[in-house]
Amino acid sequence: MSTSGSGDPAAIRIENLHKSFGRNEVLKGIDLAVASHEVICLIGASGSGKSTLLRCVNLLEPIDSGRIVLLGQDITGPHIDQNLVRRQIGIVFQSFNLFPHMTVLRNVTLAPTKVLGMRAGQAAQEARALLARFGLLDKQDDYPDRLSGGQQQRVAIVRALAMQPQIMLLDEVTSALDPELVAEVLDVIGELAAGGMTMLIATHEMGFARDIANRVCFLEEGRIIEDAPPAELFTEPKDERTRRFLRRIVEAKRL
């Protein structure tokens, strides 16, 4: 497994991760290391285990066996404060999951004030700076249901960023959006990547993955089949299963 050059310690190292839901084994031994400032895209058909992998990393799903090491610390061991771990990992979901009873600003400031103990004034100031950076400042007093899907998803990203995470997990964040709203969200992610954010991204946007990722992992039936830089994986995939998947994507005019 290549961890992209240098002696850079992995931000996240996943070792032999297994996860089943009942009898259905969703992850069958995942090995993956994400270096700091690296962007890795997970591609693969629905049900290949991409989302489950991200949810396991964020400890939203307990794992059956294996290890996940975050910045040198085994976060899957016993006596781990899950809340402490999650502070360092931002996750954005396909369905936004903003808090509908709170304004945009309150959505963003809730965790910094209640988890980090930040003063309300300071949290609001930092939240406004983040909202302004992503063109959302004029929405700060709106409730989520008055926002477009793209705006909601950008707010969800800002909400995760407000905790100043070490790594961001993006779970098919554009899949629930109307096509014309996809670009504004992808632009935000591109900006994060340019800023050096470590990211693990599950996506169906192949063009986006090709442009933004340092490495692309193709998952099928709970295994990483192929792990390579995008130029390599998209142009000369080594595994027959990867080739088959990409052929279907091209036929569906998604690449």
Added chain:
Amino acid sequence: MDENSADSPAATAGSGLAAGSFSSGRGPRLFGGGGSRGTVVSTLSTVAVLAIFVAIFLLAPGARTVVHAFFYPRDAWQAFIGDPKKGYYSVGTAIWLNIRMFIVAEALILPLALMIALIRQSVHPALFPVRVIATIYVDFFRGVPLLLVVLALGLGVPGLYLPVISHQPDAVYGVAALVLSYSAYVSEVYRAGLNSVHRSQVAAARSLGLSQRTALRYVILPQAVRNIIPPLLNDFISLQKDTALIGVLGVIEANQAANIYSSLTFNYSSFTVAAILFLILTIPLARFTDRLIERDRRRRLAGATA
């Protein structure tokens, strides 16, 4: 007896009143008509409906007797102000006891019911025995008629001759019975509310590092409570009425005061007075519920125009 058959027309007239005032408030808004034409139509239909009910009532063969028994102004007034020398209590004063019992009961029911709901929703294996107890509690108190609970506590607890506990005023036992019984119902309402909040909201909150308790307090409960305000207040409207059951313990609340008046004078106008007083209590609560729902809706809509 004449009075017995009179019971149902009187009730019908009452509900006709309520329905009329309801449609005049709701009609224009619901059907989007609005404007003066909508108001005229709704007023006319209200008057027409009321007229029909009053006509049916007044044309009944026993109308005259019933009006005398239930709607006699002099008796109504006497019952309202009371007269200690003649041995009957003021219904108007007694209603304050209902209000006080209602407020104390409500203040206890809200947290107790929430606690029961949270216990029943918990998944931790260590809480299993508590979960079983909570389930039995809810099953029991939802199944036993409230009147029996009131009697059991009111007559049973003093008989135990326990220090302090057995030497309370009867109203305390009555309120305790209300709290026990209603907490079971209200906990189910809470549970429905908690279930109405999508699991993904929990995931979103926890993923930000919020503890289970913090997520519950700031993310889950506010949404749950918002979803159940109408059924919650509905239960409290019936709680207000059910304070009347405590009268069976001899507590002089409005219904019991009315009962004493009628047994001394053979006139039922005192019950009408009690009914009107209860309506005066419950109708504002119903309107308040509507306003809360409306305010919430407006606030969500306001975001776009701001």
